Amino acid sequence: MNYEDLMVAARVISNSTRRTHTVAMVLGSGLGGYGADDSSAIAIPYVDIPGFPVPKVEGHRGTLYSVLPDGSQNGILVFSGRAHAYEGLALDEVVFGVRVAIMSGCRTIVLTNAAGGVSGHLEPGDLVLITDHLNLSGLNPLIGENDNRLGPRFPDMTDVYDPALRDVAQEAAATADVALKSGVYAWFSGPSYETPAEIEMARRLGADLVGMSTVPEAIAARHMGARVLGISLVTNKAAGMSGKPLSHDEVTSAADLARRDLTLIIDRLRDRLV
Numbered sequence: 052m053n054y055e056d057l058m059v060a061a062r063v064i065s066n067s068t069r070r071t072h073t074v075a076m077v078l079g080s081g082l083g084g085y086g087a088d089d090s091s092a093i094a095i096p097y098v099d100i101p102g103f104p105v106p107k108v109e110g111h112r113g114t115l116y117s118v119l120p121d122g123s124q125n126g127i128l129v130f131s132g133r134a135h136a137y138e139g140l141a142l143d144e145v146v147f148g149v150r151v152a153i154m155s156g157c158r159t160i161v162l163t164n165a166a167g168g169v170s171g172h173l174e175p176g177d178l179v180l181i182t183d184h185l186n187l188s189g190l191n192p193l194i195g196e197n198d199n200r201l202g203p204r205f206p207d208m209t210d211v212y213d214p215a216l217r218d219v220a221q222e223a224a225a226t227a228d229v230a231l232k233s234g235v236y237a238w239f240s241g242p243s244y245e246t247p248a249e250i251e252m253a254r255r256l257g258a259d260l261v262g263m264s265t266v267p268e269a270i271a272a273r274h275m276g277a278r279v280l281g282i283s284l285v286t287n288k289a290a291g292m293s294g295k296p297l298s299h300d301e302v303t304s305a306a307d308l309a310r311r312d313l314t315l316i317i318d319r320l321r322d323r324l325v
């Protein structure tokens with residue numbers, strides 16, 4: 052990845068859509084396909100964007116949609132399906148979409164994911180606003196030479212998940228009559244699920260949720276000065292908490308069940324954010 056590659060990809064998006072975009076959404080398991088049915092949607096398959104990594108996990112589609120909310124001059128870029136570190140991709144590739152979106156003019160990045168619930172009060176189907184994260188992966192997308200045109204060498208991570216945006220999300224959830232809890236998200240690299248001992252460690256360190264995504268994109272977005280909002284959809288109780296082994300099928304079917312509520316929030320959010 053270099054700056055010029057990001058510019059080329061941003062130019063493809065602006066040439067294919069002829070729109071300006073101010074908000075980007077990266078939708079993980081459970082919301083793949085959002086945007087596709089919108090009458091304003093312009094679809095760009097990831098394979099048509101130079102440099103764009105194409106995700107391989109089931110349940111993740113590889114399409115970028117440009118959506119124009121009613122009455123808005125500015126569009127939203129919806130990344131339907133994301134790349135993960137556990138696919139063997141370099142973290143530069145994992146955060147490529149977020150960087151391109153910001154280069155394209157997006158100042159607000161909404162990240163959603165499927166997560167395991169570490170806090171005892173979180174149940175499958177719950178939606179949780181991310182208030183902060185723990186990076187337990189040992190990885191960081193900013194390792195390597197810093198390009199000062201993107202952001203500073205040592206970016207601040209005090210308010211990664213923008214407090215004002217969190218208020219907007221709570222308001223959107225309230226008008227949709229959907230409960231939105233709050234919690235700290237811990238990033239493990241995966242792809243194996245965590246052990247019960249790792250979950251106990253994460254809990255003692257302050258985690259409410261665990262997952263295998265979102266944190267690299269959030270770090271890259273803050274590096275470039277964009278605002279971040281994160282929402283997790285709890286698909287399962289984390290390892291060791293339910294007495295049952297974890298299965299990817301369980302995760303995807305819980306994600307399907309909560310899709311409606313998350314869609315209601317996202318619908319209301321997008322009109323408030325553009």
Ligand code: HPA
Nearest residue numbers: 165166167261262263289
């Ligand atoms: N752990 C990590 N990632 C996840 C989980 C989990 O329990 N559930 C959904 N994504």
